[in-house]
Amino acid sequence: RDHRKLGRDLDLFWFHPSAPGAAFWSDRGTTIFRLLGDWMLETLAKNGYQQVKTPLLYNKSLWQVSGHWGKYRENMFLVLDNETGEHDFSLKPMNCPSHHLMFASRRRSYRELPVRYATQDVLHRNEVSGALSGLTRVRQFQQDDAHIYLMESQIVDEVRRLVAMIDYFYNALGLRYHAKFATRPEQRVGTDELWDRAEAILRDALEAIGMDYELKEGDGAFYGPKIDFDVEDAIGRSWQLGTIQLDYQNPELFDLTYVGEDNTEHRPVIIHRAIFGSFERFIAILTEHFAGSFPLWLAPEQVRVIAITDEVMDSARSLVAELADAGLRAHLDERAETLNYKIRDAETMKVPYMAVIGAREASSGTVAVRARGAGKKQEVMSRAEFIGRLKGEVASKALPVQG
Ligand SMILES: [Zn+2]
The missing domain is CATH 3.40.50.800 (Anticodon-binding domain)
Structure with a gap:
């Protein structure tokens, strides 16, 4: 069931040493990629999401604000700027900062929240070549990514909607799943008071939905708690795919605000969420799950x-x-x-x-x-x-x- 063999045998995708960690997709593989992407976008359009596209290449000023320039630079593909002679441009390794710029591009009212941006833009991460493996570890990939900007009072309802959507997608593909609630890690930003509140809200949302979950203490993102979804494929292997992450940190870093009912400025909260994860990895998992016999x-x-x-x-x-x-x-x-x-x-x-x-x-x-x-x-x-x-x-x- 190895997806790398099935990918070749069924003429779906393959790799070439000229592009380590980036796949070549045949017409057949592209069809699967496109059908999954369209299914996602059609479903999102019915659920109040806006489909957006943002640039792939940014100069370091963005990564300095987001903190990636200091902590994450070795994982980014840096690009030479001929005018300065410096490698101070980078291909984006994630969509989040560019969506924050989009949210900040004009004044926001509480009436338009939640603002939900969805994209399937191409991302690049500089994985060491030894770690590359088929479609599951790649350097170039696309996520079914979305960022939701909302008021704290809207989080429970939004998480409920997200969980329902995740349930819909996984069930439709015959993937069983279970949720893991991950709380504050050792290395984190933000006050304990903020973490208390964020964890309580996410736990309330899980309780309100009545979903079983496993508690993963200390496994949260450094900027907030999260719910991860592990799916089980046809032969019983477990894969972490979906994620719903609360973020109180980036609204501060990017100085994001909306005007509330009281006519003063407030900070929104951000939810980062993905359901398939990356299309590349998801197609690898589906290829093995169905052993190439796609629905x-x-x-x-x-x-x-x-x-x-x-x-x-x-x-x-x-x-x-x-x-x-x-x-x-x-x-x-x-x-x-x-x-x-x-x-x-x-x-x-x-x-x-x-x-x-x-x-x-x-x-x-x-x-x-x-x-x-x-x-x-x-x-x-x-x-x-x-x-x-x-x-x-x-x-x-x-x-x-x-x-
Ligand atoms: Zn994000």
């Missing part, structure tokens, strides 16, 4: 159309066109190979459906359908019925039957 909605190639003889090739072509019109991803195997070879190849590539066209199917407008994992079992149905069934399966994001 129909996520499968890069949904239908492999196979003509038994050259005489019915036109009929097979028209089926591919009909499937494409219905928004389905279908390919016709036109190679000069035997029927058995073509069937075996579609099985190897873990294509969810094969649509076989022979003389009988061509003349009657039907297809002989073979579902992935159903062996030689073949079902003849009309084209309309086949398309209707596939569209239903895509719309419901049905999970593959475990074979």
Whole structure:
């Protein structure tokens, strides 16, 4: 189930020594990446998020404000500024500071809170080359990142919404999960009073939702407590994916304010949150979780159309066109190979459906359908019925039957 092998064998992604820690995505891999990203963005749009894009390259003034220039510089890719002769630009290793600039770009009223920024911008972190491993440790990646700027009184409700969203995404993919509540670490910023309050609010939110959680004392971020989500994949391995982090520190560093009902300025609180984590790592986990047999909605190639003889090739072509019109991803195997070879190849590539066209199917407008994992079992149905069934399966994001 190694995603690096599956990535190659299923033609999804690979690596080249010319770009250590950065993946090459084929059309098939890009399709999975895009479908996950679109699913996330569509869901966020329905939940009051704004989709934003911010620059990838910043000069050191930003990293000095955020504190990364002092503490995190060796993990950043520094870029030479020809005008100063100094390496005082950096590719962003995270989106947070740029979203804070966005929030601070104009006056904010309490009426517009929570402000929720979502992005899938490209990030770079300078991991040592020895630590790089497939898609799980990379230097270039994209997170399903979001930052939420809100009043303290809104935190419980917002955490409730986030937990519901996390539940929706993980359940839809058949990933079981559990929550961990992480409290103040040894190395931290902010007063004990602030930490008391932040931890109490997050604990209240968890209690109000009635969710079971494991307490991880001392495991919080240095700027605030957090809830992490560990998912369990199909073969029982555990991965930390989602996170909901409260942050009282950056509103101070970036001097973020909003005008309250009392007409004076107040500090917002920030929630940093991710559900997939990075797309790269998430796709690695999903590839192994599904052993490459992605659910129909996520499968890069949904239908492999196979003509038994050259005489019915036109009929097979028209089926591919009909499937494409219905928004389905279908390919016709036109190679000069035997029927058995073509069937075996579609099985190897873990294509969810094969649509076989022979003389009988061509003349009657039907297809002989073979579902992935159903062996030689073949079902003849009309084209309309086949398309209707596939569209239903895509719309419901049905999970593959475990074979
Ligand atoms: Zn962040």
